[in-house]
Amino acid sequence: MAIESGFAHKNGAGGRLEGRRPYYTPVGNEDTVFKAAYRQGLSIVLKGPTGCGKTRFVEAVAHDLDRPLITVACHDDLTTADLVGRYLLKGDETVWVDGPLTRAVREGAICYLDEVVEARQDTTVVLHPLADHRRQLPIERLGVTLDAAPGFGLVVSYNPGYQSVLKDLKDSTRQRMVAIEFGFPAPEVEVGIVAHEAGVDERTAAELVRFGQAIRRLETGGLREVASTRVLIAAARLIAEGLPVAVAAQVAVAGPLTDDIAVARGLNELIEVYLGETAAND
Known part of the structure; x- marks a missing residue:
């Protein structure tokens, strides 16, 4: 009977995260x-x-x-x-x-x-x-x-x-x-993260962050999770690809957060208020 070791590593065979440091901005200590x-x-x-x-x-x-x-x-x-x-x-x-x-x-x-x-x-x-x-x-x-x-x-x-x-x-x-x-970064830090990760300007990033913060302040049982930095980055990347802001916010932020029709309608209203556009399929 032979004994071998083997493992399929997520980051490649070597396992080390080579190259540039993954982008991360500290939030606290x-x-x-x-x-x-x-x-x-x-x-x-x-x-x-x-x-x-x-x-x-x-x-x-x-x-x-x-x-x-x-x-x-x-x-x-x-x-x-x-x-x-x-x-x-x-x-x-x-x-x-x-x-x-x-x-x-x-x-x-x-x-x-x-x-x-x-x-x-x-x-x-x-x-x-x-x-x-x-x-x-x-x-x-x-x-x-x-x-x-x-x-x-x-x-x-x-x-x-x-x-x-x-x-x-x-x-x-x-x-x-x-x-x-861990928590979500302060607004000014989160704006920098979204802008860096998605390659958008700070104004666009700031609008998305304000929208995300508005969702985080909601008190409703229809949301399993609030808008994460991750979904804001996804929306920003779609905007960088030329999608309208409202469409990007709907498919990358509002859509993944809920299947509840009433809650989705409320999120679409937030898109109009904070991003200045009417979401599709409202």
Whole structure:
């Protein structure tokens, strides 16, 4: 029986984020706290709404630290074997294939588990010995316990807006991690981000940000999420392609946020008020 390791890396075979630093503008002290925790071997949980920059932040910090970054998009079918590894048939042999978590432990990479609460709790329990002072990963199928290589870091994220009794981090997991809170940037910072990422002028970016802030102030049960920086950037990119502002705002912001007809009508009215145009199909 042979033992092999393998992993399809999201960012390519090497795993390092080469080239220019991913664009990220600090909102608070998140950069300082993350790097201090990383140097001390502490695990980190990033909490914040969808599309506020958590993933981009991790990419930027991994670049600063010159560490490979292995990202896992968590979901409710994610198993312990998906993270740790499994035996697979390869030709006439049965070989061991490392999962992304094991690969990160062996290589001293940063392992980022995005939306970790989407994974089953019996799966995330495997993180406990890695997240505390032991920094170890037991692999029962191999009968071994791996010590994390120098440089290994464990980072998880989730959106508190989706918390529920069934989907939340166990207290025993939470208390093994340093928590960094994320929110949407201040308006002047967000304008700069939208303008940079979409290649539009600051006036257009500012109009979109004011529109996004108006949605964030709404009090309605018809919105599962508010307008994120991500959707504002998407709208700006469509504007950069020549789409009318109202159309871009409707398809990139209002459309993805709700299926409720009344709420959609209200969002279209906001487009007219804040962007000065009437949305199509109003």
